Amino acid sequence: MADTRVSQTDFSAILTSGMVPPENEGMFGRDINGRLMRLEHATAKDFDEDVRLKIDGRELLVKKAIPTKDSQGNILQGEDGQPIPRFTTIYDAATQVFVHSPGDRHPIPTLCHKEHLPPVGVCRICLVELVESSGRGTRRKLVPACMQRVSDGMEVHTIESLDDTDAAARVKTASGVIAELLITDHLPRISGNTFPSGSEAGPGNELAALAERLGVSESRYAPRSIERGHDTSSYMIAVDHDQCVMCGRCVRGCNYVKENRVIGRSGKGYASVIAFDLNQPMQESSCVSCGECAVSCPTGALEFTPGFLKNQEDRVRNELESERKDGQIVPPAELANLPLFQGIPFKFLQFNASSVVRRVLKGGDVLCEEGEYGSTAFIIVKGSFKIFISGSRGAVRTQKASGLSGFFGGLTTMLKRVGGSPQLADIGAASLDEGEVLIRTAEDVILGEMTCMNRYPRSATVVANEDAEVLEIRRNVLYMLQRNETSRGILENAYRERALVGQLDKIPFLNSLAEEARTRAVDFLKDRVDLVSVDPGQTIFMQGERAQDFYVVKLGFVKVSQTYGMNERVLNYLGPGNYFGEIGLLSASNEMLPKDGYAEQQIGRRTASCSALDHVELIRISGDDFEELRRRFPDLSEAMRTTAIGLLQRDQQSQNRLKAAGNQDYLDQGLYLAQSLLVLDLERCTRCDECTKACADTHDGVTRLIRDGLRFDKFLVASSCRSCMDPYCLVGCPVDAIHRSGESLEIKIEDYCIGCGLCASNCPYGNINMHGFPKTEIDPKTQKEVGVFELVEGKRLPVVQQRATTCDLCSSLDGKPSCVYACPHNAAFRMTGDELLRAVKNGATEG
């Protein structure tokens, strides 16, 4: 205790006399009349309710509630298809006002709070002073900004408040004392009473950086009195309990972000620790080694082991070399300095040290080609790129929905090229005519992100226009970028800008307008439309709801269905370029009448439900703007009305004609998405199982197909990877070991799969299996893969590692997958979902 630093901060304004604790009631728990307010969940109307408050003297206006987001920044929707509101906190409000781009300094430091996790308010670092003035005088209190909701008239002071420097001093002293307590016990000392600065402790240690920011570099308190131990059982993650600050970020990461539910807290008080299952060593617990806990950890308590990191990097380096790809791995420390990556946990960059590759291109070099199945996106560092479609290979093409009828009419728009203007998913769902060229530069930030996220084939060819440089990132990095509010903001803005501005005139629903009118319509719409993303399966609106907005599909497919009694009947699938929602709006303004087939009691209500089939992006036009648009452009209005009447009549007819049952499995089981089903003709199949054996023979003795599954008429769809158009299995892989690459269909699982099993549980059809394989590593001397062994009771045994396996559409002698080739009865086929349906209709296979 040689240190003599002593604060002179006067706490008398927030503490009552002597040792009597402050009033035993939360502040702002009562309304202006002193009545307690019951804290219910936020409701949709809170989205529109204004709250005025002051932070550091700055007046601001925020909404009482904001949409709840998941760990990826996606807005969560309730069963009604509407965003789930949550109350705005002081921290949220400060973010809105003070943080605009990555690296902007937030006036409120945090440790246990991360925007993608539900707040717990345990570290007390994010303290702010709250001032409440009422008729009874002024009250002041320190509250955690991460949890305290905003309320009208609130006055807040952070450590940086210039408006009330006494308050700022109290906040800073309090946060500083807490940071000092934390470093005393949990930051390894350099020597004696010297602690590492933020940069000395390394970018992964938020505690050191926090202490530095709060001006705390020494401790006046006695060192830690107990050891909480180490856990080095895992090859991948080292646990140092002494560095753990019990912020609970790993606990929330494990339970809430990944839903693995392995990590919790054990023990009580000063001796409490994080624990795996029943406080077992990590390796012996049910931990799947997904890495989320280490990525979440703000200290050195959970760190990736150097051996693991090196091995991951070596593998990628080898892969780059063996595939003769040019490019250079960008080290985590360098990435951490780029503005876009500022909000990304350093340990994530370490964990994925090889997920970002720098590619330098000369003018004319091809970055990616139309039709390729990519799994990466490109962040433009410098230079410009030309984007065009070759015309010979099609991406997803669209057709007007209005001309279609019949049960699966909509599907053909998805699976087949039928003309029209292609939507370029990768560059903001812009549409592009053949021969047209778009130019993109660093201002556009990113290219190819939709292929990376939505897993459609690349929709255009991208060629460097001059000397250029990009960072090629994998999907997991893109996901992580989306977790951070500001990085996400940059990406979203770039996307929105490209997707809307300058592209509105390509929207097919304006086609009925003459050129000049069209320009005026676009002008009118420009600042009025917004872009909405909808996750697969989420409802956009429900049949019977009051009609509010009008939508145009920009990307993905929307299912239109109606309910009759207990049955749901699919009316249509709407692809890019199609619009919906107009019927309810038209009827609301008496443009649609009962004689048009519109039931009277439905006036102003939705006649069908719409939901997203895959990742859908919509242009939304509010009902009022839609009304105004129709008023200004009567031609458009009339064209729409005619189409709508046609649609209603079609619905009426199909309702009488079609029976939805029977083929429900086809939809429910997602077969319409399948690009390569293994179909067995049961009339020819003798159940000899040669297909299964062939599969096992080709894949180290482990079969990747099971000769059982759904039946359609005489056809059996075997349990084998279907190479879905939009494979769910690719979502969320923490190391991006599962992807689709090149021009081929197959889902590939790389050797560096860490065996977490996420893809296997993601696959709705049970077609990915986990198997144990002898573990291999790159030998640093020979640069070759060698087996890993461990000594168990004196015996040298191979280390077994779990890895995911799935059908890789292996090629046999004649180019067919082994299973098909091996069938002695010509009973096995590979076909698309569409082909299967046709086969069922015709009673025969085509191939």
Added chain:
Amino acid sequence: MIITALLQRQAQRGGYLMPADLRAVAEEQVVPLHRVQSLVSFYPHFRTAPPPKVEVHICRDMSCHLRGSVPMTQQIEHWAEEKYGKHVEVCGVSCLGRCDRAPAALINEQLYVLRDEGELKTIIDSHWHENPLAPDTDRALAELKVGKWEMDVYTGTSNYEAVRRYLNDPKPHDLLTSLETAGLLGMGGAGGRTFKKWAEVMEAKGTDKFIVCNADESEPGTFKDRDILLATPHLVIEGMILAGLVVGASRGWVYMRHEYPEQIASITSEIARAKQLGVLGRDMLGSGRSFELAVFVSPGNYICGEQTALIEALENNRAEPRIRPPELVTNGYQNQPTLLNNVETFAWVPAVVLRSAGQWFADQGRKVGPWVGDQSNSMKGKRLFSISGDVARPGVYEVPTGIPLGELIDDFCGGMAEGKEIVAVALSGPSGGLVPATIPIKLLSRGFVKACVPEGVTEFKIRELPLDINISRAIGLMIGAGIVVYGTGANVIAEALACSLFFSRESCGKCVPCRIGSQKITEIGAQLLRGELTRSELPVIRNIALELSQVMTATSICGLGQVASNPIRSVLDYFPELVEQACRKINPVTHPAKAAENHS
């Protein structure tokens, strides 16, 4: 019901849980393994290793500490290990609530009052030979109180008159008015107005409402509920039933510490009796109203007495206090409006209601006296104090609110123990720290001094402190239900350190200022006691401690963290001479440089 399931399995297994038990419970309750682990490792009542043949838990807090229980524990531990090896386990535990018979111990969960080490050894031997000596009981003490307190309007036998009257003519607002007239305050420590809390729960909207009685009396020095639960269980149950009827609750729990087996039995049988009388359960007295009550036995931990932590425990979580708002009255058990009161608060309700609609209660209380100022009208009613330490007759006493501390000691407790003078008083268990017999006026609250202290007065005698929560708060002192008096010969720094240790051991660990702060402030006290600080270091240390204490008070989530620094801080504030003396005791062998400085 994970906690209940674990307790059942522990009983079946013979006093401990095996990993297989934990896995089975996780599976049955469909929760992750870590959830079960988090509970088993948090609550002291769970064991994961077979219990020894004889388990000796000796209280180490306040009065027991004052009687030397800690060195006694060390000696007995040593003796038992030599004699019985691992088969006899001796350890210190937090306050057992038998401060009036200090030192006390639980041996194989049976209560023994210890006179000396020799007696303790005999008791342990008797347990070893499976022929245990007869344990002491709480009943013996409580019997003397039956029908003696004015609180018990029924003088011992109750037919639930207040509930009958209410059901016959239900007027919730009249009942609330009685509580308001009476000025009944919460007896748990915070001293909120009872009628207000009841009214708030009544007005709060919810799909259901609940009543909880906090009978988890674990505050060191506090043992009044222990006697109430035995002597007048009918008052507690009646108070809870009335609360349930007034606020519209469907059910309630009496949350009880497991170290109170006699009280658990007493309340359980009183609930059964009330049901038999028809004043509890379905369709009470044919009124169509229903209210259910049950006992919830706590798996341990002082923090469970914190109201939100208690609700967390009821909900099968780690008893970690919630961040407020919201308050329990709107968002309590299962997020529904919940009325939680202390045992004594509920127990006063029948008397308040039946005796002139609250007026009788309001007329009680000492309205005049020194230091009262203009607050004389706010001192209403009577209340029960637990008093222990160096007084002649420690125990539970029902006294008028506002009588001076000296009167409680002299007239009720028979004065100080022979040959002792007051050296220090803990006015609210360990929570308010230790205060000396006389306090310089300059250390009292400035507002109070300005308003109530005559010119020229420089000292405040603690004997003159009116025992009223609001007045003492105005003065700048905390007053609770448990008072411990330290007499001549007590080592004030050692006693304060024991109090500080209590908080650091009982911190749940949820928030940083309490989890780490309580350790560091205790360490400062320990350094002082060990004689490791020099006089020149003292001003700096004093400021470091003051700053830490203020931050802990201002930023901790719950009351525990807010008061955890008080014992050490009170020593630094109120006992400057003792602190100076401690600095002169530096050991020249271990700290030669410091010792040299002190002598220079």
